Amino acid sequence: MKTTRRNFIQQTALFTSVFTLGFDWFESKGATMAIANEPGRFNAFLSIDAAGKIRLYSPNPEIGQGIKTAFPVVVAEELDVDWKQVEVLQANLDTQNFERQLTGGSGALKHSWERLRKAGASVRQMMVQAAANQWKVDASVCKTSKGFVLGPAGQKASYGSLAAEAAKLPVPSTVTFKDRKDYKIIGTRVRGVDNKDIVTGKPVFGIDVRKPGMVFAQIVRPPFGATLKSFSADDVKKMPGIIDVVSFKNKVAIVGTSTYEIMQARQNLTCSYGSDTPLEGNDTHQAWFDAGMKTDKATVQRKDGDFAKAISEAAKVIEATYECPFIAHSPMEPMNFFADVKPGSVILAGPTQVPQPAQKAVATLLGVPENTVQVELTKMGGGFGRRLNNDFALEAAELSSIIKKPVLVMWTREDDMGGGIYRPAVRYHFKAGIDAKGNITSFYLRGVGLNAGNSTRQDNFPVGAIDHVLIESVDQKSAVTTGPWRAPITNFLGFAEQAFLDEVAEAAGKDPIQMRLDLLARVKSNPVGKITYEADRFAEVIKQVAEKSQWKKKPGVHQGFSVYYSHFSYVAQVAEVQVKNGKPQVTHVTAVTDCGEVINLSGSENQVKGAIIDGMGHAMFAKLNFQAGVTSPTNFNAYRMIRGNEIPKIDAYFVDNGISPTGLGEPALPPTGGSIANAIYAATKKRFYKQPFY
Amino acid sequence: MAITLTINRKKVSLDIDSNTPLLWALRDHAGLLGTKFGCGIAQCGACTVWVNGEATRSCVLPISAVANTQITTIEGLDPAGKHPIQEAWDELDVAQCGYCQAGQIMTAAALLKKNPHPSKQEIVDGMAGNICRCGTYHRIQEAVALASKKVKK
Ligand code: FES
Ligand code: FES
Numbered sequence: 003m004k005t006t007r008r009n010f011i012q013q014t015a016l017f018t019s020v021f022t023l024g025f026d027w028f029e030s031k032g033a034t035m036a037i038a039n040e041p042g043r044f045n046a047f048l049s050i051d052a053a054g055k056i057r058l059y060s061p062n063p064e065i066g067q068g069i070k071t072a073f074p075v076v077v078a079e080e081l082d083v084d085w086k087q088v089e090v091l092q093a094n095l096d097t098q099n100f101e102r103q104l105t106g107g108s109g110a111l112k113h114s115w116e117r118l119r120k121a122g123a124s125v126r127q128m129m130v131q132a133a134a135n136q137w138k139v140d141a142s143v144c145k146t147s148k149g150f151v152l153g154p155a156g157q158k159a160s161y162g163s164l165a166a167e168a169a170k171l172p173v174p175s176t177v178t179f180k181d182r183k184d185y186k187i188i189g190t191r192v193r194g195v196d197n198k199d200i201v202t203g204k205p206v207f208g209i210d211v212r213k214p215g216m217v218f219a220q221i222v223r224p225p226f227g228a229t230l231k232s233f234s235a236d237d238v239k240k241m242p243g244i245i246d247v248v249s250f251k252n253k254v255a256i257v258g259t260s261t262y263e264i265m266q267a268r269q270n271l272t273c274s275y276g277s278d279t280p281l282e283g284n285d286t287h288q289a290w291f292d293a294g295m296k297t298d299k300a301t302v303q304r305k306d307g308d309f310a311k312a313i314s315e316a317a318k319v320i321e322a323t324y325e326c327p328f329i330a331h332s333p334m335e336p337m338n339f340f341a342d343v344k345p346g347s348v349i350l351a352g353p354t355q356v357p358q359p360a361q362k363a364v365a366t367l368l369g370v371p372e373n374t375v376q377v378e379l380t381k382m383g384g385g386f387g388r389r390l391n392n393d394f395a396l397e398a399a400e401l402s403s404i405i406k407k408p409v410l411v412m413w414t415r416e417d418d419m420g421g422g423i424y425r426p427a428v429r430y431h432f433k434a435g436i437d438a439k440g441n442i443t444s445f446y447l448r449g450v451g452l453n454a455g456n457s458t459r460q461d462n463f464p465v466g467a468i469d470h471v472l473i474e475s476v477d478q479k480s481a482v483t484t485g486p487w488r489a490p491i492t493n494f495l496g497f498a499e500q501a502f503l504d505e506v507a508e509a510a511g512k513d514p515i516q517m518r519l520d521l522l523a524r525v526k527s528n529p530v531g532k533i534t535y536e537a538d539r540f541a542e543v544i545k546q547v548a549e550k551s552q553w554k555k556k557p558g559v560h561q562g563f564s565v566y567y568s569h570f571s572y573v574a575q576v577a578e579v580q581v582k583n584g585k586p587q588v589t590h591v592t593a594v595t596d597c598g599e600v601i602n603l604s605g606s607e608n609q610v611k612g613a614i615i616d617g618m619g620h621a622m623f624a625k626l627n628f629q630a631g632v633t634s635p636t637n638f639n640a641y642r643m644i645r646g647n648e649i650p651k652i653d654a655y656f657v658d659n660g661i662s663p664t665g666l667g668e669p670a671l672p673p674t675g676g677s678i679a680n681a682i683y684a685a686t687k688k689r690f691y692k693q694p695f696y
Numbered sequence: 697m698a699i700t701l702t703i704n705r706k707k708v709s710l711d712i713d714s715n716t717p718l719l720w721a722l723r724d725h726a727g728l729l730g731t732k733f734g735c736g737i738a739q740c741g742a743c744t745v746w747v748n749g750e751a752t753r754s755c756v757l758p759i760s761a762v763a764n765t766q767i768t769t770i771e772g773l774d775p776a777g778k779h780p781i782q783e784a785w786d787e788l789d790v791a792q793c794g795y796c797q798a799g800q801i802m803t804a805a806a807l808l809k810k811n812p813h814p815s816k817q818e819i820v821d822g823m824a825g826n827i828c829r830c831g832t833y834h835r836i837q838e839a840v841a842l843a844s845k846k847v848k849k
Contacts, residue, residue, distance in 0.1 A: 066793025066830050193789045200794035201782040203730020203770030207795060210729040218724075242713070262713065262720040334734050334742060334795040334829045383732070383795025384829050415735045604789040608832065612792055615831030638739035638827065646833035647824040 019049035019057065021165035023173070025121045035124060035173050048077060048121055054149055054162030056081070056088045064092070064196065066384055067667040068605030071195045073118055075601050079187045080122030080180060083149040083161065090195045092379060115599075115662050123177035125168075132168040133159045182599070182660050191604035196381065206381040208353035209412065211340040216408045217245055219257045219401055220264050223421055225631030227282060227481030228275035230254065241267035248404050255401050261412060281631030282481055287452060290478045291325070291429040294450030300474035304460035306531045312444035312470035316435025320509045323431050324498035326693045327625040328424040328452070328633075331487055332643065335383020336418040341398035342408035343368060348375040349408075350399065353382035355389040363392055364399045386616075387486040391423045416636040424626065425487030426454035428494060432502045435470075440510035442521070444470040449495070451477055453484040457491055461534040462499065463567060467521035469530055481631065488616065489668040492568045494693060497621060500564035500676025501690065504683065514563045514680070515548050535567045542657055543574040543594045550655055551576035551592035560586075562680025566673040569665030571597040572657075575614070577650070577677035579685040586682045588618065588650045593670060595654065598661035610654040610670040617674030619644025622695045699763045703728065704772025714760035719743045721759045722769060730770035730798050734827065741826030744799040745769045751806035770798040773805060781805045784843035792830035800826050804840045812847045814840070 024047050025035040047059040058077060064070035074090045126146055133151035134141040136159070143154040149161045161168075182188070199206050224230055233254050235247035243263030248255050254273060258264040280286070294300075313319060339352035341364075348370060354360050357377040365372040382389055398411040413421065428451040435444035445468045449457030460473040487493055507514040522544075525537040544565050547553075553561060553576060560581075565574040578590040591614055600606045623642040627634050635641045654670075679690045698711040703726055710721055717736075722728045722745070734742030736755045743755040746768035773779050777786070781804050784790075791797050800823070807814060807822040814822060819840045828836065 066791075066795075068792070191789065193786060194791060194794075196794060197786040197789065197791060198777055200791045200797050201785045201801060202775060202777045203773075203798045205729035207732075209733065212729070260712075260716075260720065260724040262716045262724070266713075332829060334732070334740070334793065334827065336733070382793060384793040386829075415737075608789065608792055608830075608835070611834055612831035615833060616829075619831075637737055638735045639737055643740075643827045643829065644831075645824050645827060646836060647820050649831075649833050652834065 019051045019165075021125075021169045022047055022049040023121065023125055025117070035121065037169050037173065046121070048081075048125060050125075050161055050165045052162050052165060054087060054160045056083055056149075056161070058088060058090050060090055060092060064381055066382065067609060068194060068602060071192055072601040072605055073114060074195070075187050075192055076115065076118040077122040079185055080119045081126050082146040082180070085187050085192060087149050119179050120177055123179055124174055127174045127177055128168040128171050129161050129164050131171055132164040133157070136164075136167065189600050189603060192602045193604065207335055207383050208338045208340070208351070208380040209335055209383070211351045211380060211410055213340065213342065213351075213408050216340070216410055217257055217259060217405075218261055218264055219255050219409050219411045220268060220414065220417065221397060221401070221411060222254045222256070222268065222271060222273060223417070224252045224273070224275050225281055226422065226483070226628070226633075227279065227631045228252070228277045231274045231276045233271060233273040235271065237270040238267045241270065243267070246405055247271070248401070250400055250404060253397070255411075257401070257405055257407070257409065265414070277631070283629045284627055287427055287480070287628065290452060290480070291450050294476040294478055295429065295431055295448065297476060300448060300476045301456070302472070302474050303456060303458050304465060304471060304473040304531070306465070306468070307444075307470035309444050309446055309470045309472035313433060313435040313446065316443060317438045318436045318509055319433060320436070320502075320506050321431075321433045322502050322505060322691060323429065324494075324501065324691050325429040326425075326427060326494040328427045328482060328484070328628075329487065329620060329624040329626055330419045330424055330641070331384075331386040331388035332419060332641070333382070333384030333386055333388055336415055337388070337394040337413040337421070338411060339394045339398040340408070340410045341395070341402040343399055343403040343406075346374060348399065349378065350375065350395055351378035351380060352395065352398070353380050353385070353389055354392055354395055355382070355385050355387075356392065360392040360395040363396055367396055367400060368403055386488040387490065388423060391485045393423065415638070419626075419636045419641060420633040422483035422633075423485040424482065425493065426457070426484040427452045428454050428457045428491075430457075430495065430498045432498070434502070434506045436506065436510050440512055442468050442506060442510070444468065446472045448474045448476065451475065452480040453477070453482065454491065457495070459492060459495060459568075461532055462495075463525075463535055463540065464503065464518075464521050466529055466531065466533045466535075467524045471530070482628065488613070489568055489671045492566065492672040493617070493620075494675070496564075496566045496568070496672025497675030497679065497693065500566065500673060501679045504562070504564075504676070504680040505689065513554070515544060515553060518544055518565060535572075539572050539596050539657075540565065540567060543572045543596050546655065546657065547574035547576050547592055547594040550594060550653065551578075560681055560685035562677045562682070562684055564673040564676030564680060566669070566676075568672050569669045571595060571664045571666060571669035573610075573670045573673050575673045575677035577681040579678075579681040581685050586685045588678050588681065590651045590653075591618075591674075591677065592653045593655065594657065595666070595670060596657040596659065596661075597666045597669065598659065598663040600656045601663055603656075606656065606666055607654045609666045611652045613668065613670035614652055614674050615644055615649055617671040618650075618678055619648075621675035621678060621693050625694050699759050701759070701762055701765055701767055703767045704769060710759060712759070715758045718745065718747075718754035718757045718759055718762055718767070722754065722767075728769050728771055732795055732798055734796065734799070739827070740796070740799070741803060742796050742799040744802040744826070746802060746806060749806070749809065751803050768802075770802055773801065779805060780843040780846035781808065781839070784839040784846065788835050788839045788842060790832050790835040790839050792832055796826060796828045796830075800828065800836055804836070804843070807840065808844055808847060813844050816841070
């Protein structure tokens with residue numbers, strides 16, 4: 003696969019770099035790193051020109067979570083240069099040499115931390131060595147600062163001036179990392195590297211792809227579970243600007259020269275559908291939930307002690323059922339993808355979180371070798387998990403192969419919202435038994451999901467602190483397609499668990515924060531079964547949020563607490579509600595996050611606040627309905643998105659512990675529904691068991 | 697019949713269906729891709745441009761209605777990115793995915809043109825029509841306030 007190499011050579015030719023280190027952005031151990039004038043098995047490059055300009059070719063697609071900025075920050079820190087000297091460029095997909103080029107699971111940074119530091123530190127060490135050789139001193143007496151090597155007798159040489167000599171040195175096998183107290187860039191506020199493009203309206207998104215000879219298309223997709231019996235294209239084809247109407251896989255594609263003409267022509271298309279089984283509606287889903295709750299065929303996900311016996315002996319039993327609907331991801335940029343399928347070469351371009359699987363799947367679909375498929379990455383107008391599914395890329399490729407033209411397939415908002423790959427609908431049933439002293443002795447959870455896989459997270463706290471536990475799941479197959487949605491499963495499970503624990507605390511007569519801390523102390527002193535979280539880190543975010551939010555110390559303010567561990571990060575929240583004109587209003591959320599080392603404070607704050615707003619908006623308003631396999635609503639007039647006049651004040655704090663960084667795109671979302679619902683309960687004595695609340 | 701209008705200070709003549717929404721005329725015919733499509737039904741504000749200086753949703757506005765008007769898009773606000781709103785957006789690092797921001801910026805810049813020193817509530821109300829799926833609302837509001845400070849009293 004030549005994509006990266008060609009890109010790289012084109013770009014470096016323009017910049018005449020004299021030093022280029024090729025390395026692997028993703029591999030955390032034992033990967034190659036070498037001076038690369040003719041790059042080999044690398045997916046990332048760090049190059050320095052004679053003037054000292056530093057360029058980083060980063061292979062991660064940018065989706066709005068800021069890794070295109072955060073990753074280079076790490077390299078620049080260890081390289082010890084001024085951030086202003088660094089330019090970041092997006093590399094295209096190099097499938098042969100890539101291990102992990104995807105955006106999802108908040109795993110990008112966790113995966114790359116060591117590697118990125120090593121790349122920067124290696125180059126720094128080579129610059130030092132080049133200077134030491136020149137000055138005939140030992141490397142250990144030289145220092146670096148802001149892209150310069152400083153010698154013991156006041157010598158000073160820029161990285162740019164040393165680059166040519168440094169390129170002749172071997173890449174060091176061991177490097178020393180900076181002490182975190184010497185960090186100059188990590189932990190500060192670094193502005194996004196694409197900010198200028200964004201504020202001046204540069205065409206950087208998938209929807210903006212334009213190629214010579216390109217046509218546009220929209221695709222009409224069938225109701226879930228239905229097959230296309232026939233369609234009438236004659237009237238459509240007569241419409242101005244329409245090039246073709248073709249059908250594949252139960253879909254009908256309208257190809258034309260402009261978006262508006264296609265939208266007009268589409269109104270004249272009539273399709274007739276059939277199906278062997280009844281198409282699904284809301285009542286089908288409810289019946290499936292009921293059946294799933296009753297079945298004796300649930301999959302046991304975790305079992306500690308003897309739940310049945312313990313619950314029968316409990317002094318008090320608390321029981322509750324929670325439920326969430328299917329919801330769409332609704333990124334502001336609707337799905338779209340470009341494909342140009344020609345004999346011997348396939349070009350794909352667009353916003354995907356997972357380019358490598360796109361390449362593979364398209365190669366399989368078309369029956370062509372993978373190395374003939376190129377993927378050009380664009381910026382993504384949000385993803386939230388939706389762009390982990392490459393259905394849009396496959397459709398574009400298939401259509402291009404049929405019409406034999408380069409084509410940009412555009413989804414309208416209605417297509418996007420009605421087109422599936424939703425957050426699965428799930429119903430949860432919880433039971434907890436408490437003894438006479440108010441201690442939780444038994445805990446039960448069954449999750450019944452529709453295309454959700456395992457809808458529980460069986461090792462989640464408070465599991466580990468309770469003697470008798472039973473966690474089960476039931477997965478019901480549905481024709482409605484599903485996929486990961488920001489913080490998969492936990493985006494709703496987090497709410498359900500945290501709302502339920504609030505009820506348990508109330509029944510036990512305990513303060514909800516103290517109850518968590520007591521349970522965590524139990525995990526430390528006498529853990530039950532497998533423990534997947536660190537009790538100390540958990541307790542720390544809880545203590546900090548209690549202090550920062552002045553828990554129970556604000557008269558007239560109703561507070562709700564929640565805490566959640568997901569994607570290796572810990573987030574505790576306190577939400578505040580005030581009743582205005584008889585209506586509860588969420589006025590303030592305090593969040594304390596432990597995601598290890600904070601790389602870019604600006605980006606991190608943005609992620610936490612964004613995830614809280616996202617969690618709150620979807621908990622309050624989002625729901626899709628189904629009737630005969632068709633989704634409603636399909637646009638923002640009836641599917642309400644949270645707006646800027648509905649948001650609380652948010653204070654986002656981070657635990658300063660210097661532990662290796664972990665995920666941040668997702669972890670602040672799962673606790674949000676819970677903290678808000680618990681605060682609303684404190685204000686109104688009304689509990690929410692279903693999302694959306696309103 | 698061709699419709700003539702001025703886009704970013706340049707006279708443009710569009711010989712297309714006069715019902716074509718301005719958004720698609722800009723994107724598919726005038727080659728200006730900065731204005732974004734979000735909903736197509738005047739709900740999200742991603743497509744906001746100025747028509748004779750007024751912030752307007754271009755997705756539901758047929759070009760027949762904008763003949764002989766002055767259109768300003770994100771590309772025409774200040775191509776160098778020096779408009780106080782653009783500078784404030786960079787300074788406060790507002791964007792996450794960035795997709796909604798052209799519409800946010802055009803709305804905000806129009807707001808400041810009318811009311812150079814809005815109150816906090818006026819900013820919140822003035823920006824409430826634009827959806828940001830990434831939830832950058834706090835920084836949007838802070839950036840409008842910051843830009844308003846940059847505008848001379
Ligand atoms: S695209 Fe025009 S308001 Fe949403
Ligand atoms: S920044 Fe992503 S939608 Fe606003």
